[in-house]
Amino acid sequence: MHAVSPVESSPVETPAGAPVRDLRRVHIHPDNWYPLAWSHEVKRGKAHGVRFAGEPIVLVRTESGNVFALEDRCAHRQVPLHGGVVDGEAIRCCYHGWTYDCSGRCIDVPYLGRERLPNGVRAYPCREVEGLIFVFPGKRELAESTPLPPLGSVANRAYKTRRFGREVACHYSFMHENLMDMNHQFLHRRQMGQMRARSLSRRRGDDWVEVDYTFSREAGQQPIGEALVFGQSRQGQKKHKDVMTIRTQYPYQTLQIRTSEGTLVMDLWIVYVPLDAEQRTNRTFGLLSVKRPKLGFLLDAAWPLLIWFTERIFKEDRWIVEREQEAHDAQGADWNHEVFPVINELRDLLRNCGAPPARRVVPIEPEPAAQSCVS
Incomplete structure (x- = not known):
């Protein structure tokens, strides 16, 4: 049996005594488009590591100039992909050469062959506008229906x-x-x-x-x-x-x-x-x-x-x-x-x-001892 308790356990008291969330512990809502880099920071044929709220993300500019965003961890040994090599329209991990395309799918493991490919990594919706590279870190299915923000007068030549x-x-x-x-x-x-x-x-x-x-x-x-x-x-x-x-x-x-x-x-x-x-x-x-x-x-x-x-x-x-x-x-x-x-x-x-309060599962009963496999 488990109990669920809020991480934000220190509400601030208002003068009327009603508890409210401490604003400084309210996380930003991920279901929006956020710029994670300037375009000039991601060179053609290179990878660039960034972060969003602790999540490591790699931005990859392919040989054709397109940009895509993936979780910055190789599915194999969890090392950062931004240390890897851009290979055409994909990125190859620097460690064992596992290769991922823009969808995060693993498309090559040099020593296994393409018929035995493992799972890939998370891909993020990514768009490049007016010198900014935007990523949608929230629910992927909401990205298409969530517009990019208007960027003021940046496109106006006046x-x-x-x-x-x-x-x-x-x-x-x-x-x-x-x-x-x-x-x-x-x-x-x-x-x-x-x-x-x-x-x-x-x-x-x-x-x-x-x-x-x-x-x-x-x-x-x-x-x-x-x-x-x-x-x-x-x-x-x-x-x-x-x-x-x-x-x-x-x-x-x-x-x-x-x-x-x-x-x-x-x-x-x-x-x-x-x-x-x-x-x-x-x-x-x-x-x-x-x-x-x-x-x-x-x-x-x-x-x-x-x-x-x-x-x-x-x-x-x-x-x-x-x-x-x-x-x-x-x-x-x-x-x-x-x-x-x-x-x-x-x-x-x-x-x-902002994002709703994060919740964690706290065990309130000891787990039963695992059965030994040795008889």
């Missing part, structure tokens, strides 16, 4: 796009909250000057939540990076009529800035992919698109400055969310006292859309 990303040592939910909550502008005072955000409105659906902001500058000068985004200097303008809309459309996030005339001047698409089984580290994949001015070469010339500016902002955000993760780990639970309504709505969304 915009110049920066592709960026880093590993960040925190749960993915900290990343969503950091971007959604523009009240943390004080953190960026050295880069942005003293900015004050004002929430205009917020909206919510079954799998999304979004909020609109405007900003006013209370002290300091407009940074060059901000001027590049808007295509003009705004020195001396204390109040901006531009509207920033931040949206979590689970599991992705977007940030768009529109001028008072309604022109979309900045369009960010971003996702945070958990790497380890505990989901305490994520890899960020971001596409930052900026509208080209009439003299497009000016943006090209100033692009290194924009990269420098955004890197400094990201560095500060990365530092603070990693400190939040450290605080959670030290205290053993989420003791944040959140007062901003849209962040509380975002937390509810991430809990509701």
Whole structure:
């Protein structure tokens, strides 16, 4: 006889006393498309090892240029396939030469012959779009009916796009909250000057939540990076009529800035992919698109400055969310006292859309002793 108990055994108490799941222990839902690598990382005729929530996955680019994804373990001795050799449209394990095609089927064992082939390995649905390699790590039968996410303005030639990303040592939910909550502008005072955000409105659906902001500058000068985004200097303008809309459309996030005339001047698409089984580290994949001015070469010339500016902002955000993760780990639970309504709505969304609590089987009776085969 066995009893089933939740792995997440430490619920957080709300002020009303109702237990809720600790958001920092809610795993991301696998039934979505996630980018696991940039296209340039997977060279023709090479294999590249990646991870999704602790699962090792190998991305293989064949001699024809196609990409496929398999479990990164040879069915024979469980060694990583990414150390193997791409052979035409298949991959050959580096150890004994077992060979797998894009479906994960074992198509050759050199010393057995093709008539005695063993079982293969798991294959993942895989698609390559706009320089990203997406994998569907969940239920395979759902992949066809689950659309790839829209990637903002990356395909629009009126915009110049920066592709960026880093590993960040925190749960993915900290990343969503950091971007959604523009009240943390004080953190960026050295880069942005003293900015004050004002929430205009917020909206919510079954799998999304979004909020609109405007900003006013209370002290300091407009940074060059901000001027590049808007295509003009705004020195001396204390109040901006531009509207920033931040949206979590689970599991992705977007940030768009529109001028008072309604022109979309900045369009960010971003996702945070958990790497380890505990989901305490994520890899960020971001596409930052900026509208080209009439003299497009000016943006090209100033692009290194924009990269420098955004890197400094990201560095500060990365530092603070990693400190939040450290605080959670030290205290053993989420003791944040959140007062901003849209962040509380975002937390509810991430809990509701995340993977259900993992469950394990715990024996409560000793198993009967095995019968000996020796009489």
